[in-house]
Amino acid sequence: MTAVVSVEGLRKRYRRRDPWAVDGVSFALEPGQAFGLLGPNGAGKSTVVKIIAGLLRPGEGRVQLFGSDPGNPAARKDLGFAPEDPDFPKFLRATEVLDYFASLLGLDEDERKRRIPETLAFAGLDKERRQIRQFSKGMKQRLGIAQAILGRPKLLILDEPTADLDPLGRRDVRALIDQLKVSGVAILLNSHLLSEVELVCDTVAILAKGRVLKEGTMAEVVPEGRTLEDVFVELVQANTPPRDQLPSFITDQDKP
C-alpha cells in the first residue's frame, strides 16, 4: 500500500545557530491509519506537521505527501490541515472563509453550495453571522476543523484540535476521526491530551527535543497494565532535565 505520508531522516532548525527543532524523525502513514504525534511543549511536533503541510521547508531528509514534495500545490489537494491556534482573514464571516477555501480547493459552485452549509452545521457555526475578528478561540478552532474537512481530504492533520474546545466539541472531533478512519482517511494527530490519543490512534510516536523516543502501535508502546500517560511521562522525564522544583515563594510556608 502506498504511504500517504513518508518522512525519512527529517531535520529542521530555524536559524543556523539554533539547535535542531526536529532531529532525524522518520515515520510513514498509510490510508485509514491514525497516527499520534506526542511530546512536551517544544518537542518539534508542530514543526513536523507544518513541513508535511508544505508550510515550512525541511532542513535535511525527505518528506513525501501522496508521493510528491509537499511544496508542490497539487500534492496538497487531498490534504486537510487544522492548525494549532487557527486564524483566518479577520474581516470575513465563517461562510465566506469556507467559500474562499473551497475556491482554493477548486470545488465548483454546486459542490460549494452543498458542502458549506453542512460543514458549518457540523462545526456549530451555521447561525453565526459575525466576522472572524469577533470569534472566540473555540469558535476559530471549530472553523479550523471545518475548513480542514471541507475538501474531503485523504489525509487529515489535526494539530492540537481540541485544545480550546468544550467537552461536546471534543466528543464531536473524536466521532469525526472515527468516521474518517472507517472511510479510509489517514489521520495525523498532534495532541497533549494523551487519553484522547489513546482512544483514537492506532500508532504513536513520542518526541522530545526533536527526536523520536519511541514509536510503534499502541500495544507496542503501552505495555499491558500501564497507560499512555505513564509511558509518556517516564520517557520524557528520562530525556529532559527535571523541572518539578516549585518556586521557593510557593513552598516557603513560614514567610508571608
Next chain:
Amino acid sequence: MNGTFAVARYTLVELSRRRILLVFFIIGAIGIALIGFGLKVFSGAFSSVVISGPNGTAPDPAKLQRAFELGFVNNLIDVLGFFALLIAFAIGMTVIYHDLESGAAVAIFSKPVSRAAFTLGKLAAAIVAMIAIVGVLSIEARLLMLLFGTGGLGVALWVETVAQVANALTIMLLVMALSTWMNNIVAAIVAFVYNAMAGFVVLLHSQLAAGYLGDNQVLKIGLNIAYWLVPHPLMSDAKRQIALAQYDLFSSINQGAPPGSKAPTADQIVAGIPGASGAGDIIWWVFVVCLFAGLVYYAVRRRQV
C-alpha cells in the same frame, strides 16, 4: 487561476470592510469638497472686492475666474496625490501582512494554492482597490469642477490622476514587500523615508537639468547615478501648464508695471517645474513596478509560516 481569483475576490471583500480605508476615503472626499466649495465661496467674495493692478486698472473678471480655476486644479492635484499616497500605505501595510501575522496564511498555504497565485491575487486586489478609491475621489473632484471649470486643463488633469495612482502604486508595492519581512509600521516608515529620499533626488536632478546647480561634474555624475536608483514619479504636464497659465494671467494683469522692473520670463519659470514624463520615465516606472512586484513574490515565497 481559480486560486488567484479567490484570493483577489476575498481580499477585496476584506479591504472593503477595513475601517482605516473608509476613514481615509471619507477624509479625502470631505477634503476635496471643502477645497472646492471653500474656493468657490472665497472667489465669489474676492471678485466683489474692487482690486487693481499697479496702474490702477481692475483685472479682467474672466482672467480672475481662470486664476481661481487654476488655483483649484493645482490644489486638487496635491490633495489627490496626498490621499493616493495615504491609501497606498493603508493597503500596502495590511493586505499581506495581516494574513501572515494572524496565522491565516497557515490555513491558506496548506490548500493547493501556489505562492505565486496567492501573490498575484493580493497584488490584483490591492491595485483594484486603490484605483477604485482614488478613482471615486477623482470623479468627485471632476464633479466639483463643474462649479469652476477646469481652467482648460481637462485632459492634463486626467493624466495627472493616472500618474498619481501610478506613483502611489510603486510605494504600495514597496510597503507590501517590506511588510512581508518586517513589522508593517516599520515597513511603512522605511518606505516613507525611501520615498522622501527618492523625491529629493528627483528634485535635485530636475534642478541640475535646469542648470540651477552649476556645472560640478562630481555632483552631476553622483546625481545621475542616484537618479537611476530610485523610482521616478510619473507626472503630466498639468503643473507646468498651470504655472504657464498663471504666468500669462498675472503678466497681463501687470502689463502696466514700471519700466525697468525685471520679471522672470516664462521659460525661466517653467524650467524649474518638471514636465510630462517621457517614454524613458514610463519604461523605468514599469521596470520598478515589476521589480517591486517581484520582491513581493520573493518575500511571500521565502516566508515560512
